[in-house]
Amino acid sequence: xxxxxxxxxxxxxxxxxxSQHQLHxxxxxxxxxxMQGRWVLVGGFVHDDEALQAAVERELREEAGxxxxxxxxxxxxxxxxxxxxxxxxxxVAYFALVNATELKLHADTDxxxxxxxxxxxxxxxxxxHDHILSVAIQRLKSKLSYQPIGFDLLxxxxxxxxxxxxxxxxxGQEIDRRNFRKKILSFGFLEETDRVSKKNxxxxxxxxxxxxxxYKQLEQAGFYFEIKFx
Amino acid sequence: xxxxxxxxxxxxxxxxxxSQHQLHxxxxxxxxxxMQGRWVLVGGFVHDDEALQAAVERELREEAGxxxxxxxxxxxxxxxxxxxxxxxxxxVAYFALVNATELKLHADTDxxxxxxxxxxxxxxxxxxHDHILSVAIQRLKSKLSYQPIGFDLLxxxxxxxxxxxxxxxxxGQEIDRRNFRKKILSFGFLEETDRVSKKNxxxxxxxxxxxxxxYKQLEQAGFYFEIKFx
DNA sequence: ACGCAAATGCGTATTTTTTACGCAAATGTA
DNA sequence: TACATTTGCGTAAAAAATACGCATTTGCGT
Numbered sequence: 001x002x003x004x005x006x007x008x009x010x011x012x013x014x015x016x017x018x019s020q021h022q023l024h025x026x027x028x029x030x031x032x033x034x035m036q037g038r039w040v041l042v043g044g045f046v047h048d049d050e051a052l053q054a055a056v057e058r059e060l061r062e063e064a065g066x067x068x069x070x071x072x073x074x075x076x077x078x079x080x081x082x083x084x085x086x087x088x089x090x091x092v093a094y095f096a097l098v099n100a101t102e103l104k105l106h107a108d109t110d111x112x113x114x115x116x117x118x119x120x121x122x123x124x125x126x127x128x129h130d131h132i133l134s135v136a137i138q139r140l141k142s143k144l145s146y147q148p149i150g151f152d153l154l155x156x157x158x159x160x161x162x163x164x165x166x167x168x169x170x171x172g173q174e175i176d177r178r179n180f181r182k183k184i185l186s187f188g189f190l191e192e193t194d195r196v197s198k199k200n201x202x203x204x205x206x207x208x209x210x211x212x213x214x215y216k217q218l219e220q221a222g223f224y225f226e227i228k229f230x
Numbered sequence: 231x232x233x234x235x236x237x238x239x240x241x242x243x244x245x246x247x248x249s250q251h252q253l254h255x256x257x258x259x260x261x262x263x264x265m266q267g268r269w270v271l272v273g274g275f276v277h278d279d280e281a282l283q284a285a286v287e288r289e290l291r292e293e294a295g296x297x298x299x300x301x302x303x304x305x306x307x308x309x310x311x312x313x314x315x316x317x318x319x320x321x322v323a324y325f326a327l328v329n330a331t332e333l334k335l336h337a338d339t340d341x342x343x344x345x346x347x348x349x350x351x352x353x354x355x356x357x358x359h360d361h362i363l364s365v366a367i368q369r370l371k372s373k374l375s376y377q378p379i380g381f382d383l384l385x386x387x388x389x390x391x392x393x394x395x396x397x398x399x400x401x402g403q404e405i406d407r408r409n410f411r412k413k414i415l416s417f418g419f420l421e422e423t424d425r426v427s428k429k430n431x432x433x434x435x436x437x438x439x440x441x442x443x444x445y446k447q448l449e450q451a452g453f454y455f456e457i458k459f460x
Numbered sequence: 461a462c463g464c465a466a467a468t469g470c471g472t473a474t475t476t477t478t479t480a481c482g483c484a485a486a487t488g489t490a
Numbered sequence: 491t492a493c494a495t496t497t498g499c500g501t502a503a504a505a506a507a508t509a510c511g512c513a514t515t516t517g518c519g520t
Contacts, residue, residue: 003238003317005238005239005275005276005277005278006278007238007239007276007278008233008235008237009235009237009239009308009320045235046235046237046320047235048235048236048237048318051308051309052306052308052309052320053309073305073306075303076282076303076306076322078239078281078282078322079281079282079283087233088278090239090276090282090320090322092306092308092320159468160468160469161467161468176508176509176510177467177468178468178469178470178471178509178510179507179508179509179510181468181469181470182470183506183507200466200467200468201465201466201467201516201517201518202465202466202467202468202515202516202517203466203467203468203469203514203515203516204467204468204515204516205467205468205469206468206469224458228507389497390497390498391496391497406479406480406481407496407497408480408481408497408498408499408500409478409479409480411497411498411499412499412500413478430495430496430497431487431488431489431494431495431496432486432487432488432494432495432496432497433485433486433487433495433496433497433498434486434487434496434497435496435497435498436497436498458478
């Protein structure tokens with residue numbers, strides 16, 4: 001038996017947010033250790049009596065003062081990570097989405113060092129976090145097309161043009177506004193409300209809301225969400 | 231810093247095979263420890279200097295004497311696993327597929343205790359391997375419909391009826407034989423060869439072969455594999 | 461007040477894909 | 491030789507995706 005195994009278990013969180021028509025990721029500046037000063041993903045070691053997901057939630061609370069909208073395990077990296085030269089680290093990475101209205105970071109204890117970066121202008125990352133982030137972006141792109149996670153990046157009430165922009169900018173693809181609207185509406189999980197005018201020029205647009213319960217019902221009835229692009 | 235963390239890292243492999251029109255999974259009988267005599271997934275602790283996937287491959291070789299056709303990380307379980315009462319274990323589970331012709335187990339050292347079980351007639355499993363297996367089966371079903379992994383469960387040269395049976399039996403759904411064939415052939419990654427007669431009654435059927443290179447080319451050109459069912 | 465640009469909301473024609481079957485061809489067997 | 495069985499191909503109807511046209515509703519400049 002390998003009871004003298006010298007591997008430590010950590011968790012990391014890739015937190016995505018969407019604002020100003022751009023995808024952002026949450027990073028923290030390392031305070032000490034071999035990567036001092038470098039920007040890295042939120043993360044840390046798992047406590048002995050703590051579930052993996054609980055560890056991620058704790059780190060998000062402690063290091064950035066946020067609670068996320070969506071959280072799922074992404075992948076476990078552990079072939080080369082050296083968080084500390086004295087030991088090997090296996091890191092379980094989690095994928096998280098936050099509502100755009102949550103993008104203001106609460107300036108808590110450690111949260112002072114947390115910042116949102118647009119993925120188009122990232123600083124150099126510490127450890128192998130470049131790689132982890134690229135896997136997460138792939139996952140995000142992939143999930144956008146077969147699960148309704150885009151709504152977790154938008155405020156509760158949103159415009160169709162925002163949803164459309166989100167898809168276009170993240171997937172980097174053109175899309176017909178009218179067909180997109182028609183398709184999404186045909187799913188039947190969006191609720192229509194009153195309006196908003198000031199936000200954009202032109203004719204005021206209706207605000208919509210994602211009805212998660214309705215989606216779950218449709219899903220159970222055999223419905224498959226899917227957005228394809230030419 | 232949590233340098234006194236007492237968590238060990240293990241890997242487990244869920245190996246699927248397909249024979250006699252049924253999905254099978256590879257299990258080994260535990261020789262010692264708290265789960266002695268119980269059937270469990272192939273797995274074990276990771277060596278300090280060994281990549282996670284390398285650990286899985288080593289365990290597969292040592293415990294079952296097989297090399298797999300397809301291997302990918304499935305999920306990391308670690309909230310409740312107690313492989314040993316003295317410590318907590320985090321287990322990185324891998325998902326593997328083997329070609330039907332590999333189903334004969336080499337009776338190597340430890341491999342004597344390895345056996346294939348049809349998923350319709352499983353013994354009680356040790357640890358939380360019931361749960362891990364159910365996650366793996368979900369993943370298999372899901373992947374079948376958007377990635378060409380069915381071919382990794384079949385021999386190199388196979389009949390269309392075998393492919394069809396594989397899909398039907400694993401997904402538990404009816405399917406129109408003619409439309410299925412038409413759709414798969416339209417993808418253009420199957421090579422047609424000569425024939426086989428003896429296998430089934432009726433008119434002899436052509437043998438086909440999956441051209442992986444061709445698939446990769448199509449994929450890069452923007453092609454998406456997808457099999458949907460009514 | 462008027463014309464114009466901008467963004468929205470809805471509709472319709474065309475093309476493509478999916479689905480539902482019909483049926484001839486090729487074998488083994490009684 | 492008749493028949494059951496499986497295979498291979500085709501075609502018509504239904505459904506979905508795509509490509510646009512265009513009226514509507516606002517703000518703004520003149």
